[in-house]
Amino acid sequence: SAGSAMAAGGRSWFRALALGVSFLKCLLIPAYYSTDFEVHRNWLAITHNLPLSQWYYEATSEWTLDYPPFFAWFEYALSHVAKYFDPKMLVIENLNYTSRAAVLFQRFSVIFTDILFIYAVRECCRCVNGKRSAKDILEKPTFILAVLLLWNFGLLIVDHIHFQYNGFLFGLMLLSAARLCQKRYLEGALLFAVLLHFKHIYIYVAPAYGVYLLRSYCFTANHADGSLKWRSFSLLHVTLLGLIVCLVSALSLGPFIVLGQLHQVISRLFPFKRGLCHAYWAPNFWALYNAMDKALTILGLKCNFLDPTKIPKASMTGGLVQEFQHTVLPSVTPLATLICTLISILPSVFCLWFKPQGPRGFLQCLVLCALSSFMFGWHVHEKAILLAILPLSLLSVQRAKDAGIYLILTTTGHFSLFPLLFTPPELPIKILLMLLFTVYSFSSLKSLFRRERPLLNWLETIYLAQLVPLEIFCEIIFPLTPWKWHFPFVPLLLTSVYCALGVAYAWLKLYVSVLTERISLKQKAE
């Protein structure tokens, strides 16, 4: 239905969107880039010059290789193109080397690899069915979804300004999700396995994939009321899945197992020596926890409940990632965060197991896994919010309730990315792009669901509206006050705590909607 309508109307609008955003990415080439640029340059140098056995041991630069082997192979392939642009950037000792050719090459490589993301978005658009087909192309759910994904503000600034290779990785994830929605399970599983070996952060959503594949693919049939038919267990399917996973892992980790370096690779991939929070707190539960701790500390000092000499001096937002203790509330260990994450994931996984709603249920579980891991994970980076925002876009164009949650999560999530770009020339860019994206997402989703209840209630609207004064305060007013020197972390603190509230609220609301939906369906069935 949606696919045929799009084919009839021609692919021209999709091409126009993709071309337009690519032009925008080209214009962002001279913008500020972060240390991630040096990280990738270093990896290009390492993979180009050294043999495989030394890739995970090389430590000349502080930015050691900490992504799985497939990404290292990817950098290796890129390095062969890089040598035509500027061979000097491939020298390992050239720490912090930059040149116009190097910048051009790296930026173009990100723009080029985004082709995979564009393809994935097209596949996702095919999966989306609008409830009613609108005459105007601008109101079709597929068009809105394409814009929300292709022109996603967070992805644009993280990939094309801050500099990372998230585009094609999210392309792989969206493509695997699309394949699962199209019931091409093996392809989806293969793509996800490959993705895991590109960047292991996607292990956050692995439970959703695992449970869904097990439930819908390994058990090929359900009873009439939707519950599991244990007899329909298909050994063939299980072996195929296992084979795929093992094959991919063998391809990726095999050489390192043979060399006996598996331990080293694992230690590089999962560095637990880093602290609970990044220098800038990701807006998750631990940000609220830290803030509560600090507030109680100050309260305690004022009311003389605490002894000032016993309080450790380390400031959590001091800029270094180190171990630190909480003063009033109990300190948090990696194990504690793992347990919290697992507990928070369990309800959604159970829902997916007992009453799978097909692809939509899978997407809901995916988003919930990503959000829960974001909320409770150890040393979570605020960029990880994109892991939840992008799949939620797929759900947002189909149901009004999801659209409301999407608006809250996206706006606060994108706002929390602002501190990533702190240089003055990028200030107008990020504000303009954010405004454009937010205005578009609000207006298009509101017009798509105009026949239903309003998407946001008054409390949520006020919360989102307060982001504007917060931004003005943090970026414009605060640097002009004398407090800038005494309390330099105040804008970061305010931003992360305020956004943490929004993200936590969106998470809870999504969870409640998923659980109540199951319950209401169960009641309907009975």
Place this chain on the structure above:
Amino acid sequence: GAGKPPLYGDYEAQRHWQEVTYNLPIRQWYFNTSDNNLLYWGLDYPPLTAYHSFLCAYIAKLINPDWIALHTSRGYESQPHKLFMRTTVFVADLLIYVPAVILYCFSLKETSTKKKASICALCILLYPGLILIDHGHFQYPLSLGFALWGVLYLSYDWDLLGSVAFCLALNYKQMELYHSLPFFCYLLGKCFKKGVKGKGLVLLTKIAGTVVVSFAVCWLPFCTDMEQIMQVLRRLFPIDRGLFEACMFSSPPPRLANIWCSLSVLVKIKNMVSPQTQLKLSFAVTFLSVLPTCIKLTVQPSLRGFKFALVSCALSFFLFSFQVHEKSILLVSVPVCLIINEIPFMATWFLLVSTFSMLPLLLRDGLLLAYAVTTPAFLSVCVAAFSIFEKTSAEDLQLKPFSLSLKGYVSWFKSFPKIVRSLFLLSVTLMGVLSLMSAAVHPPQRFPDLFPVSVSVISCLHFVFFLVYFNVVVLWDSKNSRSQKKIS
């Protein structure tokens, strides 16, 4: 000109004007005093620019007084200051130019639906030349914005407001004189149409009064004595003997898409005639080239003719006058943007050529990447929005009346669309190749200026062709053709 001492380019000029207008009293703004060295980016735009600089300086003072400190802030460049200056341009754009464009597109009769109007506005706003010069090279789009407001008001028949807007534009940059003739002729023609005695005369006096009053208001602080006014005029129009001859004898590097510069490649006119004769020759040629359109506009004032006349007069001035800056092509491009929905094909072609003609300037400013991205983006948006390749027939190019009168003489009009299309592709390919070569290849030793000269010569040829085309459209335009269009 960022970071290029001793003269840092337009950016520094604007900053210096803020410094001068904020720190010195009005009486000294245009005079060469110990505090105000006119040779270092002296103020040479009319008073409105000075007031605008004063306003920006006031805001700058609130943020960081160092930016405009007298004498000590020369060549000041820092990230926050750049951000501030660029924000002032952006704000000026947003407040004056962008609303004018949007309102104009929505007021056109042809773009009836909201969607078509917004697409038209998008195409106009994406015009690379203005974006690159305003936000890259650095200048304020206020004069063009006010001129646009003038055209907008005139299209609603609010003549007085239109005159006020245009006077503001004129008082912001004296280059708007390029547009003054069409405004004058159109309003005069309107008065004549209403009858020389009675309503027409009343309108004429009202307009004249409005113009005088707006000028008086703008020049109020300078009206105290004659010397002030004379000095300002001297700064605006440097026709002093000494300055004039200095300009004439310093060989202007033949990098302008101007007739004289292109001709000077082939034949050294300087050596043939004296500077005075050159000046008289350029005046004469300019005057002769604008005469037909102006007469037509006065006799038959129509809004459409007015817009086309804006284009052709400005283009004539650009091609035939002396001491033209490359940026002046924008004075032609913005009126062309106004008629983009009437002749999308030719307008797009012209806008591409105008951006291309500024290539040497853009290269000097390091805007190559922005140029390479915005120009194809603009072309693709126009192709998608107006489907220009289907609108290349004689009728679409508004050449129907012309072709009708020529039918007896020329027989190749049948394949006219094809010829036009292939010419366009040839031209675009040529421009693309030349852009690439200018950016990537080093010129041979014997001709160090090869690429800028080729750019300007080619642009000049294109502009001459466009001049002929626009003049033809205006002169053969008649009420019949417009009624024919309504039927079809």
